Amino acid sequence: MEREKKIIKTSIYGILVNVILVIFKATIGFFVNSIAIILDAVNNLTDAISSVVTILGTKFASKPADKKHPYGHGRIEYFTSVIIAFLVLVAGATALKESIEKIINPGDSDYSVVSLIIIAATVVVKFVFGRYVKKIGKNLNSQSLVASGEDAFMDSILSFSTLVAAIINYIWNLSLEGYLGVIIALVIIKAAVEMLKDTLNTMIGERADKEFTDKIKKKVCSYSEVQGAYDLILHNYGPSKIIGTVHIQVRDDMNAEEIHILTRQITSDIFNEFGIIMTIGIYAANDSGEFKDIKKELASILKKYKYVKQIHGFFVDKKNKNIFFDIIIDFDCESPEELKNNIINEIHSKYPEYKFNAILDADITD
Numbered sequence: 001m002e003r004e005k006k007i008i009k010t011s012i013y014g015i016l017v018n019v020i021l022v023i024f025k026a027t028i029g030f031f032v033n034s035i036a037i038i039l040d041a042v043n044n045l046t047d048a049i050s051s052v053v054t055i056l057g058t059k060f061a062s063k064p065a066d067k068k069h070p071y072g073h074g075r076i077e078y079f080t081s082v083i084i085a086f087l088v089l090v091a092g093a094t095a096l097k098e099s100i101e102k103i104i105n106p107g108d109s110d111y112s113v114v115s116l117i118i119i120a121a122t123v124v125v126k127f128v129f130g131r132y133v134k135k136i137g138k139n140l141n142s143q144s145l146v147a148s149g150e151d152a153f154m155d156s157i158l159s160f161s162t163l164v165a166a167i168i169n170y171i172w173n174l175s176l177e178g179y180l181g182v183i184i185a186l187v188i189i190k191a192a193v194e195m196l197k198d199t200l201n202t203m204i205g206e207r208a209d210k211e212f213t214d215k216i217k218k219k220v221c222s223y224s225e226v227q228g229a230y231d232l233i234l235h236n237y238g239p240s241k242i243i244g245t246v247h248i249q250v251r252d253d254m255n256a257e258e259i260h261i262l263t264r265q266i267t268s269d270i271f272n273e274f275g276i277i278m279t280i281g282i283y284a285a286n287d288s289g290e291f292k293d294i295k296k297e298l299a300s301i302l303k304k305y306k307y308v309k310q311i312h313g314f315f316v317d318k319k320n321k322n323i324f325f326d327i328i329i330d331f332d333c334e335s336p337e338e339l340k341n342n343i344i345n346e347i348h349s350k351y352p353e354y355k356f357n358a359i360l361d362a363d364i365t366d
Contacts, residue, residue: 003140004062007054010136010145014051014152017129018044021122028115032166034177037119039098040162043091043155050084050151054144057083061238074238078203081143085195088151092188095158099181106175111166119163126156143202147195154191158184207364208234216246216274225250225262227285230312231326233364234276244270245279247313252284283313291316294323294351301346307333308343309363316354323354328361336360 021044029037057080065072134149136142161180168174213232220229228249235243248266250259263280270278287295295314302308313326327343329336337360344356 003142004058006136006140007058007142007145010133011051011054011058011148014054014129014133014148015048017125018048018051021125022048024118025122028118032111032115034111034162034166037162037166039095039181040122040155040159043095043158046087046091047148047151047155050087050148053080053083053087054142054148056080057144058142071237071243072241074241075203075236077142077144077238078199081147081199082196082203084144084147084151085192085199088147088154088195089189089192092185092192095181095188096185099178099185102175102178102181104178106178111170113170116163116166116170119159119166123156123159123163126152126159130154130156143199147199150191150195154188157187202236205236216244216270216276219270219273220246220248220266223262223266225254225258226266227251228283228312230283230310231281231361231364242274242276243279244276245281247281247283249283249285249312252286252315254284284315286316287314291323294347294354297350298325298343298347301343302327305339305343307336307339313359321354322357323351324357324359326359326361328363331363 022041025037025041025044028034029041057077061074061076061080063073130149130152132149133152134146137145137147137149161184162177165175165177165180168176213234217229217232220226226248229246230249231245231247233245237243248263250262254262259282263282266280267278270276294316298311298314302311307330308327309330310328311325312328313324315324316322317324327340329339333339340358340360344358348354348356
């Protein structure tokens, strides 16, 4: 798979770059007696380990679906992102500890022009490489690579602070390594927490991007037979596998063959354009004829309730005197069931000959 190959290739580059940086920084740190540079080397070592974790996670995530895991193994990538974020957090905490110790016991460092040039070179390498990895990660929708790229960028900032401290020490013989280390360590810890938060939100299940869902709905509604698209739900089973459901509203006089042809066309087009395996449900519409006034009265009642976001799926079963509709209520509403009952009681008082059946829908993407 092309995506897997690119992620692994980029991660291998990460391992090579970081191993080289570890060797250079550890050597310089040892000879000039700089705890900041040695910590920087350790941080690069964690980056190399992160790249190994990314490769392993990608390999496991790309395993095909099986009987026990019918949706595939794509979500393993999110676990690798958590591991990387944890490694960054550990690196930040370690840097904070060592920096505080450096403030308490400054010690003497012996920088040279050559060592300063090498440190400056590592700053540039880390910055450029971090931007590169993050860009590839975004293009491939790989949270692991994005996390690795963000980590590399933070490392470049850490290395830059080390460079500034080294230059100050070289010119004025003033040790600021510890203080700068504390500041950068806190920045790294903050970045790790944000990476962890973003990944956990994805694993738990967060609201889909509105711009993305609007595009899907626009595509679904582009067919002349479709009067509206509702209840769009997207289930994420990894960065490259999304399964979705959506309800479409059509004329109530369409036959099974017409609906079958329409839904097959929509599911095919949605998959080709968005890569989403879509299941489509049907709402039959009969609210433009003799039942128009009931729908209009219901809409008027709903305007009184600020938490009502939308109704759809309005249908009147004339024979059994049943009226059905779905209602979306904002998550901020503390008593959605009570609100629904109030609406039903009010509309029923206007049309007592009908029984009203309302289904509460969650405000997921609508």
